[in-house]
Amino acid sequence: KDFRKLARWVHFLVFPRPEKPKARSGISMSVLPCRFDVSSTEIRQRVQRRLSIRGLVLADNEDSIQRSRYYQ
Structure with a gap:
């Protein structure tokens, strides 16, 4: 930090x-x-709740987040 x-x-x-x-x-x-208003907090919360983040992040980033389990 x-x-x-x-x-x-x-x-x-x-x-x-x-x-x-x-x-x-x-x-x-x-x-x-x-290009659009989305917060990292919203993305983390959606991943933790097992909701889709498709369209909120780039496809490569989505794959990386899902594979690494950063936010779970």
Whole structure:
């Protein structure tokens, strides 16, 4: 959860919700347009309840989430 350590190694891609993203001083990031409004919390909850996440994430991501059992 220490994003500053991670920021030394990666460039973040940010897909903001409708409100404006907060700038993080010294953090390398690109803000990209969001095509639909879905939260990671909603995705986690749907996976835990064994509901479909099809259409909420890319197909490759869906397969990865299901195989790895990240949220179960």
